[in-house]
Amino acid sequence: MGKEQLITKLKKGSMCITAFCLLAMLCNLAAAIIPPLLTEHNRTYVGNIKIAVDMLTKISLCRRSVSSFILAAVMLLAALMFFRIAKDGMPFSMKNAKTVRIISYLFLLNVIAPSAAVYAICRSGPDTVAASNLSALMEGLLFLFIAHIIRYGAMLQQESDETL
Numbered sequence: 001m002g003k004e005q006l007i008t009k010l011k012k013g014s015m016c017i018t019a020f021c022l023l024a025m026l027c028n029l030a031a032a033i034i035p036p037l038l039t040e041h042n043r044t045y046v047g048n049i050k051i052a053v054d055m056l057t058k059i060s061l062c063r064r065s066v067s068s069f070i071l072a073a074v075m076l077l078a079a080l081m082f083f084r085i086a087k088d089g090m091p092f093s094m095k096n097a098k099t100v101r102i103i104s105y106l107f108l109l110n111v112i113a114p115s116a117a118v119y120a121i122c123r124s125g126p127d128t129v130a131a132s133n134l135s136a137l138m139e140g141l142l143f144l145f146i147a148h149i150i151r152y153g154a155m156l157q158q159e160s161d162e163t164l
Contacts, residue, residue, distance in 0.1 A: 007089040014086035021079035025072045032068035036061050062121050063114040067133075070110045074103050092153030101147035107140035 001009075081099040085091050111133050 010091065011086045011089050014082045014091075018079045018082040018086060021075045021082060025075035025079065028068045028072035028075060032065040032072065036065055059118050062118045066114040066117040067110055067136075070106055070113060074106050077103050077106075090157065092150055092157045094151065094154050097147050097151035097154055100143055100150055104140045104143035104147055107136050107143055110136040111140065 077099050081096050084093070084095065114133065
């Protein structure tokens with residue numbers, strides 16, 4: 001397969017991934033907004049037991065909503081990056097490296113932000129707030145490493161372009 005064919009496939013594939021990322025962003029926004037709205041309308045209090053369950057539901061919804069908002073931002077940034085790739089045909093650029101680095105920071109933010117939001121909104125003590133989200137920590141570190149790889153690729157691309 002030649003260089004031009006590869007770039008054409010890269011552009012087409014990137015446009016498809018852009019559409020999927022935008023769809024995932026909309027799903028994450030819906031997951032962040034709709035469940036809390038539905039639970040606000042369906043509240044019934046029958047004794048202290050229902051109140052305790054309601055607090056756990058509130059904590060869970062708060063944590064999931066904050067996480068879903070962060071993931072929606074990740075998907076928006078990914079869509080913008082893949083749209084750039086679809087337009088230019090160049091995955092190795094400093095802009096893409098910066099975008100992936102920001103995505104890694106958002107994943108790292110997702111480690112603590114949901115728990116911090118639960119504490120701020122629900123005023124729950126440390127016994128109800130999880131310390132961290134291990135998968136978000138691993139994702140953040142992975143994307144940070146991938147950002148360095150893309151940055152290195154962009155440097156090599158720049159050197160190659162200057163040589164020609």
